[in-house]
Amino acid sequence: MIDADGYRPNVGIVLLNGxxxxxxxRRVSHDGWQFPQGGMRSDETPLEAMYRELAEETGLAPDxxxxxxxxxxxxxxxxxxxxxxxxxxxxxxxxxxxxxxLRLAAGEDAFKLDAxxxxxxxxxxxxxxxxxxxxxxxxxxxxxxxALRHFAPLVExxxxxxxxxxxxxxxxxxxxxxRAVA
Numbered sequence: 001m002i003d004a005d006g007y008r009p010n011v012g013i014v015l016l017n018g019x020x021x022x023x024x025x026r027r028v029s030h031d032g033w034q035f036p037q038g039g040m041r042s043d044e045t046p047l048e049a050m051y052r053e054l055a056e057e058t059g060l061a062p063d064x065x066x067x068x069x070x071x072x073x074x075x076x077x078x079x080x081x082x083x084x085x086x087x088x089x090x091x092x093x094x095x096x097x098x099x100x101x102l103r104l105a106a107g108e109d110a111f112k113l114d115a116x117x118x119x120x121x122x123x124x125x126x127x128x129x130x131x132x133x134x135x136x137x138x139x140x141x142x143x144x145x146x147a148l149r150h151f152a153p154l155v156e157x158x159x160x161x162x163x164x165x166x167x168x169x170x171x172x173x174x175x176x177x178x179r180a181v182a
Contacts, residue, residue, distance in 0.1 A: 001042050006093035007076055009040040011050045012143075014151055015058070015065070016103045017126055020159045023058070023104075024132060025113070025121035032137055035144070036120070037097065046070065046098040054102070057120045059112025065102040069154050075099060077143045099147040101154060129155065 002008050013036040015023035026033050038053035040046065047067075054060050074096035084093055104110075113121045127135075129152070133145045 001040065002090040002092050003096070006091055007074075007096040008092050008094070009074075010037055010095040010097045011040060011046050011053055012037040012075075012097045012099040012147060013050060013054055013057075014099060014101045014147060016068070016101065016155060016158075018104070019126070020129060020155060021126035022129060022132060023124060024127040025057070025124040028119055028122045033132075034136055034140070035132060038120075039095075046100075050098075050100045056116045057113070058124075059115035060104075060106065060110055064104070064106035064110050066105050068101040068103055068158070069151060070101070071097075071099040071147060071150050073098075075143045075146050077140055080139050097143065097147075099150070101151045103158070 013023075015036070017023070023035070024033055025036065036053055036057040038049070038057065040049040044052070047070075051062050054062075054065065075098075076094060076096045078094040079092070084091065111124065113119050113124065130148065133141065133148050136144050
């Protein structure tokens with residue numbers, strides 16, 4: 001499903017643990033790391049698409065997370081020209097996303113990266129709040145920054161912590177102990 005402007009409707013998921021860190025995962029067969037995200041079906045609301053993508057990409061069920069907030073309206077990013085499939089109609093030039101902030105309500109053993117037939121991720125880890133905005137692929141960076149800026153005050157209130165300001169350029173905000181698909 002591509003809109004009239006060439007954007008594919010999509011949802012993004014920022015998953016928070018009790019320490020204020022975020023779920024960060026590596027795409028299968030790629031060196032790219034990202035938040036869970038995925039396209040919406042024409043018959044889905046953003047919330048329904050978020051729960052489906054959450055289950056497909058992390059193995060988590062709705063009762064294992066708490067929805068804290070979502071962005072209002074769409075956050076958009078354009079694909080680099082090399083990723084645009086110019087021969088397909090309609091042509092997708094980018095994604096428009098509704099982002100959700102979730103808090104993990106289950107233990108880490110609830111993650112099942114191989115919950116679907118074609119896993120999206122093979123390894124995951126917890127990272128500091130601003131880490132993804134600095135380490136995501138360049139063309140998604142602005143959307144990640146906007147989503148995190150939107151959620152930062154809520155996370156600060158939830159955890160009573162100061163998250164700092166963008167841009168943050170820490171060498172590595174990841175917690176040791178990557179988890180791989182079993």
